Amino acid sequence: MKNFIKRLEAFWKQRADKREATKEKRFKRRYRVYQVGFFMMIGIFGFTIYANYDYLVFRILIANNYVFTDALDQLYSQHILAENRQSFHRDFDRVVISVVTDALTDINNDRFTYLYAPQEIQHVRVTDRGVAQRVTVEALNEDTVYLFIPNISRTTRAFVYEHKHYMAQYSNLVLDLRGNYGGWLMDAHRIASLFTPQDAVISIEDTRMNLFTRTITSSGDQFFNFDNIVILQDRTTASAAEVLILALREHTPNVTTIGYRTVGKGIGQVTIPLTGGYAVRATVINVLGPRGESIHLIGIYPDIPADPYVDMLEQALAIF
Numbered sequence: 001m002k003n004f005i006k007r008l009e010a011f012w013k014q015r016a017d018k019r020e021a022t023k024e025k026r027f028k029r030r031y032r033v034y035q036v037g038f039f040m041m042i043g044i045f046g047f048t049i050y051a052n053y054d055y056l057v058f059r060i061l062i063a064n065n066y067v068f069t070d071a072l073d074q075l076y077s078q079h080i081l082a083e084n085r086q087s088f089h090r091d092f093d094r095v096v097i098s099v100v101t102d103a104l105t106d107i108n109n110d111r112f113t114y115l116y117a118p119q120e121i122q123h124v125r126v127t128d129r130g131v132a133q134r135v136t137v138e139a140l141n142e143d144t145v146y147l148f149i150p151n152i153s154r155t156t157r158a159f160v161y162e163h164k165h166y167m168a169q170y171s172n173l174v175l176d177l178r179g180n181y182g183g184w185l186m187d188a189h190r191i192a193s194l195f196t197p198q199d200a201v202i203s204i205e206d207t208r209m210n211l212f213t214r215t216i217t218s219s220g221d222q223f224f225n226f227d228n229i230v231i232l233q234d235r236t237t238a239s240a241a242e243v244l245i246l247a248l249r250e251h252t253p254n255v256t257t258i259g260y261r262t263v264g265k266g267i268g269q270v271t272i273p274l275t276g277g278y279a280v281r282a283t284v285i286n287v288l289g290p291r292g293e294s295i296h297l298i299g300i301y302p303d304i305p306a307d308p309y310v311d312m313l314e315q316a317l318a319i320f
Helices: 002-051 053-065 069-079 092-108 118-132 154-162 185-193 240-251 312-319
Strands: 114-116 136-139 144-148 172-176 201-206 214-217 228-233 255-259 267-273 279-288
Touching: 002 053, 053 092, 069 092, 092 114, 092 279, 114 118, 118 154, 154 185, 172 312, 185 201, 185 240, 201 240, 228 240, 228 312, 240 255, 255 312
Parallel strands: 144 172, 172 228, 228 255
Antiparallel strands: 114 279, 136 144, 201 214, 201 279, 267 279
């Protein structure tokens, strides 16, 4: 009996020793992981300081030590709205962004790359929502439905989707894109998908980094099957609205455009939020048509030029 108890005690001691050894191994592994992570963070931090050394020195030198503060006041006032001013140091990055984007605009006439102040962002959002509320659909006669899209946005895209069954009852469509300055490319792709076959190329987004270059294809089965589509365009039709025109002309039969040459904005922007409610917007995409064609600064010429003596809508109805 004593031998049995001894063996049992030895067994449990052995198991306890194994557990302790396992715990110790786990602790050492975790310690090594934390140690490697810590040194990696130190390395990344050191590399970041090294990579940005020139800028950091310049920032401290100017924002914190430049003696002609009146000149700084003038510079900051030119690039940041007065009500947003905090301090030379905290606003320095925003001033630099504004200076660089303004210079690019002067050099390249790129008015789409700039720094947004917080109140400017809000103003743009309110304006876009107000414009989108003008979206309209109505029957012109028993065979023809009229759709006016004032901009390309989530609101107008949702409107088209909500009314697609009503519109599909008609044989002909007049799509009015006059005055449509564009908007969100993603919403243009979604609207175009209602008109185009599945996997049809809607547009190509070409970027300097191949990782972000992509071909946009129709996301679902074609919903609309109009006998005829007439698109109204003018000299202010631009950007995402032009993407929509190119996609329909390429993949939808019996499409006719009437009006004037469009703006020719074949570029796209990305807006990235910054601290303090700011945002920076930059042109980073060449937006190409389904065949890889660029309309930038060229525009889209209409199939039928507008007759200055005839209402464009009357011209459209005469086609059906």
